[in-house]
Amino acid sequence: MRPFKKLLLFFLLLMAAHLLHPDTGRGIIYIDINSPETRKFYLALPAITAFGQLPQGMKEEVEKTIAQDLSVADLFYLPERAKLPLQAAYITEENVDFKQWGDAGVEFLLSIGLKAERDTISIEFRLFDCVQHIYIAGKRYKGSQGEVRVMAHRTIDEVIKQLTGERGIFQTKIAFVTDRTGNKEIALMDVDGHNEKTVTKNGSINIYPAWQPDGRSLLYTCFQRRNPDLYQVFLATGSSVLLSAVPGPNATASWSPDGKGIALMMRGKDNTEIYLLNPQGKDPVQLTRSWDSKTSPAWSPDGKQIAFVSDRSGSPQIYILDLASQKLRRLTYEGSYNCSPSWSPKGDKIAFARQEGNGFHIYTIRADGTDVRRITREGNNENPSWAPDGRHIAFSSRRGGNFAIYMTTADGSGPWKVTTSESNETEPAWSPWLQ
Amino acid sequence: MVRKKGRLWMVMLTIILLVFISGCAALQKKQALTPEEERAAQGEKEKAAQQEQEKKSFEQSLAQKKYPGIEGTVWESTLLKDILFEFDRYDLTEEARKLLTENAKVLSNHPNLKIQIEGHCDERGNSAYNLALGERRAASAKLYLIKLGVQENRLSTISYGKERPLDPGHTDEAWAKNRRSHFVILSR
Numbered sequence: 105m106r107p108f109k110k111l112l113l114f115f116l117l118l119m120a121a122h123l124l125h126p127d128t129g130r131g132i133i134y135i136d137i138n139s140p141e142t143r144k145f146y147l148a149l150p151a152i153t154a155f156g157q158l159p160q161g162m163k164e165e166v167e168k169t170i171a172q173d174l175s176v177a178d179l180f181y182l183p184e185r186a187k188l189p190l191q192a193a194y195i196t197e198e199n200v201d202f203k204q205w206g207d208a209g210v211e212f213l214l215s216i217g218l219k220a221e222r223d224t225i226s227i228e229f230r231l232f233d234c235v236q237h238i239y240i241a242g243k244r245y246k247g248s249q250g251e252v253r254v255m256a257h258r259t260i261d262e263v264i265k266q267l268t269g270e271r272g273i274f275q276t277k278i279a280f281v282t283d284r285t286g287n288k289e290i291a292l293m294d295v296d297g298h299n300e301k302t303v304t305k306n307g308s309i310n311i312y313p314a315w316q317p318d319g320r321s322l323l324y325t326c327f328q329r330r331n332p333d334l335y336q337v338f339l340a341t342g343s344s345v346l347l348s349a350v351p352g353p354n355a356t357a358s359w360s361p362d363g364k365g366i367a368l369m370m371r372g373k374d375n376t377e378i379y380l381l382n383p384q385g386k387d388p389v390q391l392t393r394s395w396d397s398k399t400s401p402a403w404s405p406d407g408k409q410i411a412f413v414s415d416r417s418g419s420p421q422i423y424i425l426d427l428a429s430q431k432l433r434r435l436t437y438e439g440s441y442n443c444s445p446s447w448s449p450k451g452d453k454i455a456f457a458r459q460e461g462n463g464f465h466i467y468t469i470r471a472d473g474t475d476v477r478r479i480t481r482e483g484n485n486e487n488p489s490w491a492p493d494g495r496h497i498a499f500s501s502r503r504g505g506n507f508a509i510y511m512t513t514a515d516g517s518g519p520w521k522v523t524t525s526e527s528n529e530t531e532p533a534w535s536p537w538l539q
Numbered sequence: 540m541v542r543k544k545g546r547l548w549m550v551m552l553t554i555i556l557l558v559f560i561s562g563c564a565a566l567q568k569k570q571a572l573t574p575e576e577e578r579a580a581q582g583e584k585e586k587a588a589q590q591e592q593e594k595k596s597f598e599q600s601l602a603q604k605k606y607p608g609i610e611g612t613v614w615e616s617t618l619l620k621d622i623l624f625e626f627d628r629y630d631l632t633e634e635a636r637k638l639l640t641e642n643a644k645v646l647s648n649h650p651n652l653k654i655q656i657e658g659h660c661d662e663r664g665n666s667a668y669n670l671a672l673g674e675r676r677a678a679s680a681k682l683y684l685i686k687l688g689v690q691e692n693r694l695s696t697i698s699y700g701k702e703r704p705l706d707p708g709h710t711d712e713a714w715a716k717n718r719r720s721h722f723v724i725l726s727r
Contacts, residue, residue, distance in 0.1 A: 308608030374678040397671040443665035
């Protein structure tokens with residue numbers, strides 16, 4: 105009992121110290137994720153230190169969540185624990201032995217503590233630069249038992265922010281289409297596949313989820329009224345409103361980055377055209393006018409251009425419309441079937457799907473048409489959607505029986521399988537930043 | 540004198556009789572039909588019976604249909620034939636034109652019908668592009684029916700893209716069946 109009390113006191117004092125001197129290393133960008141030469145860094149993650157009586161399995165769940173997030177972040181090599189220095193106690197700025205960790209080849213050290221106090225759980229971390237011997241940052245998060253995964257994700261997001269200056273993606277969400285009820289419904293999950301929620305429950309065909317820029321609602325298309333109509337569902341209440349029900353498709357909607365317009369495919373003259381609606385789904389403005397079929401508008405992050413699919417060349421290809429000049433240019437030339445454009449939130453790249461053989465692969469291309477790269481290696485891969493960090497891409501893939509949601513980085517690392525059900529999960533739409 | 544009078548009566552009676560008989564004959568002649576008229580009457584009778592028969596067989600061809608998750612019901616008629624398309628195409632084949640001509644006849648025989656033409660695609664290819672392609676396939680059928688004289692306000696269209704395949708299989712045969720325009724009756 106006494107050693108435990110001592111430890112607890114020590115812990116509390118450290119907390120106080122931390123609160124007095126937070127974020128010691130702030131301002132230094134250790135990892136420039138926008139540089140093409142970014143290499144991975146050696147980050148040591150010693151075993152989590154548990155304080156108090158933790159619920160069964162909680163420590164393992166947090167360990168697993170944090171290790172998975174660090175892997176998906178794709179910024180670090182995680183050396184095997186067996187090769188790390190032995191860890192006697194919870195590592196803090198008071199007791200850290202920089203030289204010992206540095207000598208083991210560690211560049212960053214992430215020390216994590218997990219504590220249970222009645223029904224309250226807290227996670228705290230300390231992050232160290234073992235090369236320059238700097239205590240970079242430490243924070244503590246409190247919550248209920250049910251929030252422990254969220255706290256783990258917040259921890260890693262904060263670690264990534266401290267090292268790169270940019271937010272991590274682990275508190276964002278992915279909307280997708282699932283056929284587990286025998287029809288197609290829109291659902292929502294965390295990026296680790298947990299915390300899944302059904303968004304629509306109308307038993308109809310619900311497809312093409314698209315996020316409002318502030319993350320409060322999703323647009324989707326539903327056939328309930330015997331027409332592909334556009335709806336908006338508010339995530340806080342779960343209630344849907346009908347936005348646009350013009351005869352013909354009101355589909356593949358995409359919210360402008362400033363939230364002031366909705367681009368979508370609607371009926372033209374015996375074909376489909378790209379239209380622009382106001383946020384209430386009214387006052388359609390026709391943006392394209394020609395004989396060919398058009399679909400899948402995707403905004404550039406500055407809101408000045410829209411990429412979309414047209415078959416005017418005889419096969420589906422991606423084109424870019426400049427809204428101010430009304431000028432149209434063709435983006436993809438290779439391949440006989442290019443579709444599903446998704447513009448990186450950083451503006452530099454467009455992800456898309458190209459048909460190859462009997463399936464599709466995910467590609468990226470620069471907005472100027474150069475640097476075409478295939479980023480999937482196997483399976484039938486469709487519907488890429490960028491994460492708000494501009495580094496990760498979600499897509500649907502069939503590798504065997506059913507379609508599942510996967511994630512990859514834009515340079516093809518991973519992929520990581522997100523959904524694990526037996527049903528078909530397709531059309532992922534990665535949320536914007538949510539907090 | 541009496542004999543003379545009696546003879547006169549006889550003559551008059553005979554004349555009256557003759558007039559009566561000839562009048563009857565004339566009357567009879569007026570009521571009788573020429574062979575042409577007879578044939579026409581027969582034709583009309585047959586036509587009415589045929590129409591009755593067609594109405595009956597059309598009624599028998601109908602089946603009410605409820606789509607899961609979609610409001611309302613429609614009727615499908617086995618007399619309104621699906622037309623099929625080549626992969627990634629929406630132009631009408633010769634066979635499709637032939638079937639559309641037959642479908643147009645059904646519509647002209649039943650002027651109260653309002654129909655919806657559904658454009659469908661096979662499961663290959665991108666969902667969004669297939670929704671656009673289904674729109675094209677429905678429009679192709681609609682334009683041809685209008686060309687054949689069907690009033691435009693009797694025809695509406697919808698694309699289901701690849702969302703409602705007829706055959707859920709993953710074979711060439713299933714795909715061929717699914718690349719279609721399908722005709723349903725909204726009101727009659």
